[in-house]
Amino acid sequence: MSTTPLDKSVHPSGDNRFKLLDRAVTKHQGKGDSLIEILHVAQGIFGYLENDLLIYVAHALKLPLSRVYGVATFYHFFNLKPKGEHTFVLCMGTACYVKGAEHIQQALEEHHQCKFGTTTKDNKVSFITARCVGSCGLAPVAVLDDVVVGKLNPETALQKAGEWRTVTTEVLS
Amino acid sequence: MTVEELRDHAEEELKRQQEKKHRILYCSAAGCVSCGSEQVQNALKSKVKEHALEKECEVIGTGCMGLCGEGPLVKIQSDGTVYKNVNVRSAEQIVESHVMNGKKVSENVCDTTAPFFTSQTKIVLENCGRINAESLDEYIAVEGYEALGKALTEMQPNDVIDEIRKSGLRGRGGAGYPTGLKWDIVRKAQGEQKYIVCNADEGDPGAFMDRSVLEGDPHRVLEGMALAGYAVGASQGYVYCRAEYPLAIERLKLAIKQSEKTGLLGNRILESDFNFRIDIRIGAGAFVCGEETALLQSIEGKRGNPKPRPPYPSEKGLWGMPTVINNVETYANIAPIIRKGSDWFASIGTEKSKGTKVFALAGNIKNTGLIEVPMGIPLRKIIFDIGGGTTEGTEFKAAQTGGPSGGCIPAQHLDLPVDYESLATVGSIMGSGGMIVMDSTSKMVDVAKFFMQFCMDESCGKCIPCRVGTRHIYGLLEKISKKKATQDDMILLEELCMMVKETSLCGLGQSAPNPVLSTLRFFRHEYEQLLQPRERYEGDGGVTEVDFSPHGN
Numbered sequence: 068m069s070t071t072p073l074d075k076s077v078h079p080s081g082d083n084r085f086k087l088l089d090r091a092v093t094k095h096q097g098k099g100d101s102l103i104e105i106l107h108v109a110q111g112i113f114g115y116l117e118n119d120l121l122i123y124v125a126h127a128l129k130l131p132l133s134r135v136y137g138v139a140t141f142y143h144f145f146n147l148k149p150k151g152e153h154t155f156v157l158c159m160g161t162a163c164y165v166k167g168a169e170h171i172q173q174a175l176e177e178h179h180q181c182k183f184g185t186t187t188k189d190n191k192v193s194f195i196t197a198r199c200v201g202s203c204g205l206a207p208v209a210v211l212d213d214v215v216v217g218k219l220n221p222e223t224a225l226q227k228a229g230e231w232r233t234v235t236t237e238v239l240s
Numbered sequence: 241m242t243v244e245e246l247r248d249h250a251e252e253e254l255k256r257q258q259e260k261k262h263r264i265l266y267c268s269a270a271g272c273v274s275c276g277s278e279q280v281q282n283a284l285k286s287k288v289k290e291h292a293l294e295k296e297c298e299v300i301g302t303g304c305m306g307l308c309g310e311g312p313l314v315k316i317q318s319d320g321t322v323y324k325n326v327n328v329r330s331a332e333q334i335v336e337s338h339v340m341n342g343k344k345v346s347e348n349v350c351d352t353t354a355p356f357f358t359s360q361t362k363i364v365l366e367n368c369g370r371i372n373a374e375s376l377d378e379y380i381a382v383e384g385y386e387a388l389g390k391a392l393t394e395m396q397p398n399d400v401i402d403e404i405r406k407s408g409l410r411g412r413g414g415a416g417y418p419t420g421l422k423w424d425i426v427r428k429a430q431g432e433q434k435y436i437v438c439n440a441d442e443g444d445p446g447a448f449m450d451r452s453v454l455e456g457d458p459h460r461v462l463e464g465m466a467l468a469g470y471a472v473g474a475s476q477g478y479v480y481c482r483a484e485y486p487l488a489i490e491r492l493k494l495a496i497k498q499s500e501k502t503g504l505l506g507n508r509i510l511e512s513d514f515n516f517r518i519d520i521r522i523g524a525g526a527f528v529c530g531e532e533t534a535l536l537q538s539i540e541g542k543r544g545n546p547k548p549r550p551p552y553p554s555e556k557g558l559w560g561m562p563t564v565i566n567n568v569e570t571y572a573n574i575a576p577i578i579r580k581g582s583d584w585f586a587s588i589g590t591e592k593s594k595g596t597k598v599f600a601l602a603g604n605i606k607n608t609g610l611i612e613v614p615m616g617i618p619l620r621k622i623i624f625d626i627g628g629g630t631t632e633g634t635e636f637k638a639a640q641t642g643g644p645s646g647g648c649i650p651a652q653h654l655d656l657p658v659d660y661e662s663l664a665t666v667g668s669i670m671g672s673g674g675m676i677v678m679d680s681t682s683k684m685v686d687v688a689k690f691f692m693q694f695c696m697d698e699s700c701g702k703c704i705p706c707r708v709g710t711r712h713i714y715g716l717l718e719k720i721s722k723k724k725a726t727q728d729d730m731i732l733l734e735e736l737c738m739m740v741k742e743t744s745l746c747g748l749g750q751s752a753p754n755p756v757l758s759t760l761r762f763f764r765h766e767y768e769q770l771l772q773p774r775e776r777y778e779g780d781g782g783v784t785e786v787d788f789s790p791h792g793n
Contacts, residue, residue, distance in 0.1 A: 102541035103524055107483070134542075141543040141700075142524030144483050160445030161640065161676045162602035164690050198527065198694070199445035200484060203602035203674075204271045204308025204609050215274030 084112050085123070092127045099130050102138055106145055115146040151186040151193035153231045156210040157224075160199030163207040167220070171207060172196070174221035175228060191232040241503045242511050243389040246380065253381035261296040262339050263317040264288075266326075268301030268373060269308075269455045270487050271448075271609075276327065277301075277312035283328040284314070287335035297339060303456010305369035307356065309608035315369065322350040322357075355625035356607050361588065361614045363596050364572040368456035368610075373491055376498040379459040385504050387578035388463050391470055392512040400471040400578065401427060407582035408594035409574075413439055413530075413567035414642065414671045415747075416593070416660040422564060425554040426472040429562035434474035436465050436516075437558065437565040439535055440481040440488070443527040444643030445694065447674030449598040450568035452610050454481070454488035457572070458495035462518060464571030466505060467578060468564050469516040477518040478558075480535050483525060492520055527644075527698035531746045532565045534700065545702045546746035567672065569598055589615035593659035603640075603676035604631045613658070620654040623677060634679035638762070642671030644691040644698075645751030647758025648684070667758040669751070684763040685770060688756045689717040695752035706749030709740035713756060720767060726774050730767065734760065 078085040091108040095101035105124055110116055116139050125135040139145045155175070159168055175194060176182055186193040202208045205217025211227055219227075241249070257263065266272075266281050284299045305313045310324035314334060323334060326348055333345045352358075362368075371378040379385070391400050405420025426434060438461060442450040454461060465477045481489050496518050499505040507515045526544045528534045534544040536558050557563025573595060577585045589595050593615040599622065602608045606628030613622060623629065623639060630636050638648040647668035649656065656662050660670050678687065696710040716733045719725040737753035737760075744750045760767065 100539075100541035103538065104522065104541075107522060107524065137543050138541070142526050144523075144525035161643065161674065161690070162446045162608075164445075165603045165676055165678055165682055165687075197484070198443060198525070199447070201442070201448035201451045202271050202274050202308075203446055203448055203600060204311070205274060206602060206608075208274070215270070217274055 087112050088123070089127070097128060099128050099134075102128055102130060102135065103142070106135075106139060110145060115149045117147070151190050153191060153212050154193045154195060154210075155228055155231075156195045156197045156200070157183065158198075158200045158202070158206070158208040158210070159196045160201075160203060160206075162203035163199075166206040168207040171209075171219055171221050171224045174225055178225055179228065179232065179234060187232060189232070192228060243393055246385060246389055246510065249377070250380045250383070250386075253377045257378075257381065260298050261318070262293075262298075264297060264299045264334070264339065265302045265305075265315040265317055265369065266299065267303075267305045267311060267313040267315075267369065269304035269368075269452055270485075271304065271308035272311035272313060273487070275311045279328050280312045280314065280326050280331045283331035284335060287332050288339075291335070291340065293335070293339065297335075300372045301374065302371060303368035303373045304365075304452040304610050306360075306365070306611060307350065307607060307609045309606075310350065313350070313369075317370075320352060322352050323348040324350040354628075356609075356611070356628065359621065359626050360612050361596050362612050363576055363585075363588075364453060364460075364569055364598050365456070365610065365612045366576075367460065368452060371457070373456050373458070374494055376459060376495070376502065376504075379457070383579060384459055384575075385463055385510075387575040388466055388470075388504070389510055391467055391578055392510050392514055395578075397427065397471045397473065400467060403578060403582045404471070404574065405582075407577045407585040408589075408592075409570065409577060409585065410593065410660065411566060412569035412573070412597070412672065414645070414669055416670060419566060419570055422554055422566070423468060423471050425552075426474075426562045426564045429555050431561040433476065433559075433561050434472055435558045435561055435563040436468045436472070436474045436477035437536070437539070437553075437563055438465055438477065438479040438568060438571055439530065439532065439565055440479055440485075440568050441523050441530045441535060442482060442485075442568075442672060443530045443698075444645075444672055444674045446600065446602055446640075446643060446676045447672050448600045449610065449673045451485050451488050452600075453568050453572050453598070454485070455491055458488075458491045459499065460575055461492075461568055461571045462495055462499060462505065464574035465518060466509065466516045467574050468566070468571065470514055472562075472564055474564070475515045475517065477516065478521050478539055479518060480521045480523060480529070480539055482523045489520060489522060496520070526700070527694070528700045528746070528748050531748055534746065535565070536563065543700070545700050546748070548745060569673070590657065590659050592661055597658070597670070597673060599673045599675045601627050601675050601677070604634060604679040604681070605629070605677040606631060615659045616657040618655050619649060619658055622658065622675070623654070627677065630677060630679045634681060636677065637680050637682060638678045638684070640668075640676040640678060640687070640755075641674065642669040642751075642754070643674050644694045645669060645747065645754055646671045647754050648678070648687070648762060650762040667754065667761055669754070684759040684766045685717065685721050688759045689714065689721060691755035692717055692752070695748065699748065699752075703743075703745035703749060705740045705743040706745065706752065709736060709744070709749070710752050712736055713740065713753065717756070720770050723770050723772060725770070726772050728774070730771065 125132045181187045183194045207219045208217045312326045314323040314326045330348045337343045409419045410416040529538045529544040533547040538544040553563045598612045692714045696714045699706045701707045741753045
């Protein structure tokens with residue numbers, strides 16, 4: 068099938084973001100081995116990879132959907148669900164672990180009633196653990212919406228997350 | 241560009257630099273950026289502008305200066321003064337007091353006579369913190385691409401391989417396979433197309449050596465790869481870099497673009513008949529992709545599942561073609577070896593481990609940061625001289641090397657020389673170079689559990705010993721740490737570890753039990769303290785408490 072739109076100003080899906088995706092596919096000449104690159108681009112544009120998007124990518128690269136889904140679920144970097152407004156990525160690398168990242172994790176989970184790896188119910192903050200962000204000199208480290216913050220402790224971490232989301236009794240109940 | 245033009249270019253650039261009275265270098269590697277080196281840069285630049293010093297002064301962003309724990313760092317190149325913990329105010333003082341009046345800002349001066357600075361030997365990191373990480377000109381000025389020029393004009397591909405073989409360089413990714421030998425196999429292998437792959441998928445938690453090299457001196461890696469391409473007859477290279485390193489990717493992309501534009505990469509390099517292109521492939525967060533066969537699968541756009549070896553990638557690698565796959569640090573060593581000769585390189589290090597090794601020192605240690613030391617240096621020297629010992633008031637307990645595939649080295653082995661063979665005798669590995677120092681506050685059972693959880697999450701699921709074994713080992717460790725285990729569980733734990741080690745398909749599974757085995761070897765009492773006597777053992781618990789559902793995202 069062809070993915071080239073007839074009216075060039077609007078993508079047939081009605082969503083012009085797909086035009087950006089098409090451009091990336093063309094750049095890689097629609098080759099199947101560029102799948103991971105294309106998924107990176109797709110996630111960059113749409114924020115996460117929903118099923119319809121994976122189907123679109125499979126068609127564009129002429130790959131079986133099972134292969135695309137298999138790759139998207141294999142790698143931690145790809146999200147199949149939307150993230151919260153903010154992301155709190157706590158580094159759980161060895162250096163951060165040795166310096167007490169676990170206590171930060173416990174404090175945050177307790178305070179926000181939200182396990183790491185999930186998003187708070189009000190969709191404000193996604194708590195994620197990372198393997199190692201490579202800033203071990205500043206351990207324990209967290210990446211708050213792409214800004215690296217180092218030398219954390221449970222109090223400062225709670226305060227940082229609190230700037231995004233205040234826990235009221237209402238939210239907890 | 242010809243080789244002569246390259247030399248002229250280097251001289252021009254050196255002359256330009258000498259005309260500047262002061263070169264103010266600030267660290268622009270990820271560690272310092274995350275503690276505010278951007279603001280420091282702005283302050284330095286605006287003060288230089290305010291006092292109209294642009295002609296005699298330049299402000300330059302460099303790669304990692306090493307002492308990451310004390311960042312942001314600023315260095316005045318003319319007299320070698322290093323400033324630590326610089327903020328906007330002290331940055332302004334540096335310009336107004338040191339640069340303009342020659343008076344040092346005493347409270348931020350870093351003692352460069354300390355062993356941290358004097359006990360290191362820098363080969364891989366020689367340009368990190370010395371040159372502008374984003375400038376090809378500055379790399380050329382420090383003899384960059386001269387090795388490539390020398391190889392293309394004076395050496396046959398075989399000579400390059402001979403030189404690398406004689407230097408005794410071994411793979412810096414951890415396993416320590418002789419680099420020259422690997423290249424020779426690929427050179428002799430049959431295949432219409434050959435590939436050069438650089439493994440920059442630095443997944444070990446606690447390791448940031450490769451990132452620092454890529455951020456601070458990307459051209460050195462590209463030059464090493466081009467030399468490898470020339471030696472084995474490849475025309476295409478790939479750098480496989482983690483997505484978690486955006487700055488490294490950005491600088492690599494820039495470096496490739498600069499080199500292609502000046503004819504140092506691409507077609508007819510330095511006007512010879514040698515063509516070599518490099519593309520970047522970005523990983524997507526899977527530790528197993530650091531394993532070479534899994535990495536190649538990932539470059540092909542597939543799930544990163546390892547394949548049985550043999551055939552090794554040197555015979556059947558990327559798209560079934562002979563492929564050289566080396567680590568970032570290995571490639572970073574190539575250009576200096578070709579430039580200065582194998583004898584020079586072989587004079588550093590021990591009999592079987594030549595050259596230097598970069599370590600990322602972190603954990604409970606005073607001087608966290610990036611260091612480079614000659615092979616064979618005693619561990620004590622790294623931790624107590626260079627690292628400055630453990631943080632206030634605590635006692636050294638163990639150093640962990642090799643990440644989740646390595647082991648803990650306890651205090652009684654502090655005099656162990658750090659090289660491939662010696663580390664193996666105490667059940668650890670060299671690994672890619674992460675070194676985490678633990679003090680008396682670290683509980684070894686928890687440390688083992690931490691690494692096992694890592695391996696359990698990162699197991700790709702292809703082979704059963706690793707997929708199921710790591711889960712059960714984790715379950716047993718959980719049971720022990722919750723004080724629900726008996727001596728029987730310990731026996732089971734050890735049996736299971738040996739089974740996973742011996743029967744797993746790839747390096748991830750084969751080395752996953754190492755942290756447990758090594759802590760059992762040196763800190764068995766910590767496990768035994770948590771055990772319950774058999775008769776008091778109640779009910780199930782432990783293994784079955786582990787969630788066996790597939791791990792999705």
